[in-house]
Amino acid sequence: MGKPTHFSTKERILAAAEELFAQHGFAGTSLRQVTSQAAVNIAAVNYHFGSKENLINEVFRRRMDVMTADRLRQLETALRDHPGQLEPILAAFIDPALALAQDRNGGAAFVRLIARAYAEHNESLRRFLSDHYGHVLREFGKALSGLLPGLDKETLYWRLDFLAGALTYAMSDFGLIKRPASASEAAHRSRAARELIRFAAAGLQAETK
Amino acid sequence: MGKPTHFSTKERILAAAEELFAQHGFAGTSLRQVTSQAAVNIAAVNYHFGSKENLINEVFRRRMDVMTADRLRQLETALRDHPGQLEPILAAFIDPALALAQDRNGGAAFVRLIARAYAEHNESLRRFLSDHYGHVLREFGKALSGLLPGLDKETLYWRLDFLAGALTYAMSDFGLIKRPASASEAAHRSRAARELIRFAAAGLQAETK
DNA sequence: GTCTATAGGGCGATAGAC
DNA sequence: GTCTATCGCCCTATAGAC
CATH class of the missing domain: 1.10.10.60 (Homeodomain-like)
Incomplete structure (x- = not known):
């Protein structure tokens, strides 16, 4: 480009x-x-x-390629520089989505688009995303699994799903929380990302009954 | 059908x-x-x-009236029968959504519709939902606030947002997790609800830095 | 309350000139 | 690569018979 x-x-x-x-x-x-x-x-x-369908795919490819590369690079850095720590791994997953949401040129719109892609159940698009970007979640699952040895894989994947849902909502600005006029939109989202990292770290470490 | x-x-x-x-x-x-x-x-x-717009509103009213009443009734029961416990309050919020998702006659579709309502940012529909059902979240916020005295209101509302996002996704069956052929759809969702209650309870109790 | 018929307009996609 | 023009279809909404 x-x-x-x-x-x-x-x-x-x-x-x-x-x-x-x-x-x-x-x-x-x-x-x-x-x-x-x-x-x-x-x-x-x-x-x-x-066609319209192919246009939709290309709209996604443009942003997802960047975000995916960011996530994997930051995951690698987190594992190297902060071994044994949970929050840096979560930050590697969350921060690239935050960065996209902060992007001055269309990224914020794209983050809302991700929420739509989930909601619309567009089978063609889901397959496209799963084929091209599914490996990212498997990488994060592996990294987290190493830090949560008492957690069975199934429960871990449930919790990753909860994280993905919460992240999509938080970054899309769908929530109950109204940004105070004093805070910039960027500061508001950064706060959301930090809060989510703490929330998810605690949630991931919850004991299984 | x-x-x-x-x-x-x-x-x-x-x-x-x-x-x-x-x-x-x-x-x-x-x-x-x-x-x-x-x-x-x-x-x-x-x-x-x-009109089509009014049809949309009526589709929502039919289910939301029931789910809202369920949530408030279960919240009251939880506060009375399990005072001081976090998970029963979360169950009062989550289980009625689960029940709707399990409903054999259209409820499952409706839960997916909630996710769409978030994603579509339909202003007319959002106002309708906020006007008619916003008080439910305020009630739950109050109940949780009583059990988490060290948690400032702003952080609590962030975490409630994360819960709502995760719940919507989990109940809508959008996630990564593929139901094993051995498990029924109902059992799969029940598992999701139980997992989310534990995840959210731990997340809500996370220490604020 | 339910029907047929249609007004009036937006849609995705393409043909063919330049 | 970009344009104009147009095909053939589907859309919401309504008028008016029964």
Whole structure:
């Protein structure tokens, strides 16, 4: 992608699609809205992406490749620099999502899109995400398993699921908590990430009855 | 599913709408699909509900009234029969959602619909839900606050948000965990609820740094 | 209360000129 | 690569017969 001095038609379509999909959902967004917001011709979507479904996949790929690489790199660092500690591993999982949510250029919309992807049960998209990014969760499962020797794998995966659900909600700003006017949106989300790390660390260490 | 012709037109529309909204979203479901599945005429929606938006509200009201009453009743029971205990309060919040998810007649679809309501950020629907059911969360916040005296209100509300996110995901069957063929769907969800109660109880009690 | 019919408009996708 | 024009379809909502 580099540093374009001007954005191509393809990039403008991706940015507009991301924003509109986050706002109105996949089914609720028409390609006409997308091309209108991107200030390109309606026929350009078909030319560059072939179909609406493939456009959705590409919107995800653009962000997920970055976030996935971040998570795995930070996991490696956490295991090396803080061996035996739970919270750095959780931070490696949570912080890249936070960074995306803080991203000035569309990342916040994308995080809401992840919540939609869960909710919409779009089978084609789920398969795409599972095929391309499923290995990340297995890596984190392995790392956490090493630190929680008394925890059976099944219970660990339940707890990882709870973490993923809570993270998606917290980063998507769906919650009950109204940001006080005094706090910036960035500070609000950072607080959420720190709180979630503590909450999840305690939850993961809960004794099994 | 058989066509329940002994139900009224209005009830058949509500049931079909709930199922299809959960499956395809609000924007992704047409009133034609609804009336076709309900085996009623297309004009019946407008006659009985006035508009698609009002149909959505009524689909929510039908289930939320029941779940809300369950939660508050179980909360009262928990405070009376198990004073000073955290997990019964969490169970009072979680079990009614579980019961809905186990409901043989549409409840499972409805739980997925809650996740959609969060994700879709439908302002009209959010106001409807907040106006009619917001007091439940305040009640639970009060009850938990009494048991966690060292916890400031802000942190408590963050943690309640994490619980709500995790619960919505777990009950909606969005997670990584694949149900083993040996376990029934009901047993799988019951397990999720029990696991979440332990996870959340530990998370709520985490020390604040 | 339920029906048929249709108004009036947005949709995804494509053909073909430039 | 981008444009205009258009096809054929599906949509919500309503009018009016029964």
